Amino acid sequence: MKHFGLFGHPLEHSFSKKFFDEKFAREGREDCVYENYESTDIYDLKKIVHENPDLVGLNVTIPFKQEVIPLLDNLDDISQKIGAVNTIRIHRPEPGKFELHGFNTDAWGFELALRPILRPHHRRGLILGTGGSAKAISFVFRKLNIEHFFVTREDSRFHYTYADLNQNTMKAFQIIVNTTPLGMFPDVETFPNIPYEFLTHKNLCFDLTYNPPQTRFLEKSKESGAFIHNGFRMLRLQAEKSWEIWNTPIYV
Numbered sequence: 001m002k003h004f005g006l007f008g009h010p011l012e013h014s015f016s017k018k019f020f021d022e023k024f025a026r027e028g029r030e031d032c033v034y035e036n037y038e039s040t041d042i043y044d045l046k047k048i049v050h051e052n053p054d055l056v057g058l059n060v061t062i063p064f065k066q067e068v069i070p071l072l073d074n075l076d077d078i079s080q081k082i083g084a085v086n087t088i089r090i091h092r093p094e095p096g097k098f099e100l101h102g103f104n105t106d107a108w109g110f111e112l113a114l115r116p117i118l119r120p121h122h123r124r125g126l127i128l129g130t131g132g133s134a135k136a137i138s139f140v141f142r143k144l145n146i147e148h149f150f151v152t153r154e155d156s157r158f159h160y161t162y163a164d165l166n167q168n169t170m171k172a173f174q175i176i177v178n179t180t181p182l183g184m185f186p187d188v189e190t191f192p193n194i195p196y197e198f199l200t201h202k203n204l205c206f207d208l209t210y211n212p213p214q215t216r217f218l219e220k221s222k223e224s225g226a227f228i229h230n231g232f233r234m235l236r237l238q239a240e241k242s243w244e245i246w247n248t249p250i251y252v
Contacts, residue, residue, distance in 0.1 A: 003054040004246065005035040007045060007088075008061035013185045013211050015232075016059055019239055042067045049090055049098055057246035058088040059239070062181060065106075065132025072102040079104035082139045084132030087242045103245050106136035109238030114140065114206065117229055122204055125175035126151050126160065128192045133208055134179040146175065151194075162193045170198035176221075178207045183215030191216035199224035210235050 006016045020034035037048050042064050049055055060068050065084040069075065072085065079085045085102035092098045125141055125148040127134050134150060141148045150159040160169070176199075182190040199205070205221035210232040218228040 001054055002032045002056050003035065003052055004032065004057045004059075005037050005055065006059045006061060007037045007039065007048065008064050009038050009040045011036045011038045011061070013209075014061065015211060015235060016061075016239065019236065020243075023243075042071065045071055045100075049100070053092070053095075056090050057242065058090070059242055060086050060088060062131065062133075066135075069102065071100065073099040075102040076104075078107060078139070082107060082132075082135045084135045086132070086136075086238070087245055089245055103242075104136055104139075105238040105241035105245070106133055106234070107139045108241045109234040109236075110137055110208075111140045111143070112237045113229070113231075113234040114144075117204060117227065118144075119204075121202060122146070122174045124148065124173045125177060126165075126169070126173045127177050127179060128194070129179035130159070131179060134177075137177050137179060137208075148175075149173075151192075165194050167195065167198040170195060170203065171200075174202055175204045175206070176226075178205075178209070178215075178217050181209070183207070183212075183217050184209045185211045188212055189216060191220060196220040196224050199226040201225040201227070203227070204229070207231060208234065 006014055017034050017036055024032045065086055068085050079102050082104050085104055087103040087105050089101040090098055091101060125146050127137050127148055128151045130150050130152055152159045152161060155161055178192055180192060182192050199221055203226040205218060205226045206229045207215050207217050208231040209215050210230050213230055218230060222228045
């Protein structure tokens with residue numbers, strides 16, 4: 001039996017287990033199982049891998065996408081450039097020993113989800129948050145030549161703060177991507193503090209959250225006329241890429 005799973009905290013919001021359970025059932029994969037490995041301690045990762053010898057692949061979610069890197073044996077080129085990992089392939093060269101290989105499939109999923117909804121006027125973007133997912137979004141924006149800035153709660157020479165956002169910034173930055181957990185189940189009434197009243201039909205608002213399908217961020221953006229998109233397609237695409245990585249004999 002091959003075991004796969006999700007490592008992070010909290011996990012009650014995640015659709016990853018449901019996604020893979022349904023995938024295995026649909027494809028008749030009775031030899032595969034996907035479990036949640038919830039922890040608030042990054043150092044539990046190696047303990048989990050050691051105690052589950054059938055574990056061959058993990059997805060990594062908040063808050064560990066950056067913290068996990070020092071625990072890995074190597075990274076692929078993309079995750080090195082991004083500085084964040086959301087997929088781990090576990091190689092066991094001999095009983096009792098293992099190697100952890102890190103990858104980033106968030107960028108893959110986001111790019112494929114974003115490209116079909118981009119319009120010619122979508123030239124500049126704001127990324128709400130600065131975590132591991134935000135770094136993957138920045139990587140894709142650089143690849144697509146979309147000028148962008150991060151938005152944080154604290155003052156910084158290099159980022160916007162939420163207090164900096166006004167009518168001019170909403171007009172100047174046509175793409176707004178929420179990478180924060182605000183609005184994610186169970187805290188569904190929370191949302192990023194941006195001036196939604198200044199959004200128009202020219203704005204594209206993308207929320208990486210997929211539970212609930214329409215967050216307060218997306219609701220408020222839609223009310224102002226913006227085009228909205230949630231993170232479910234990105235989730236599905238990055239999950240399929242993870243599956244490909246886990247099932248490729250030599251990927252690094």
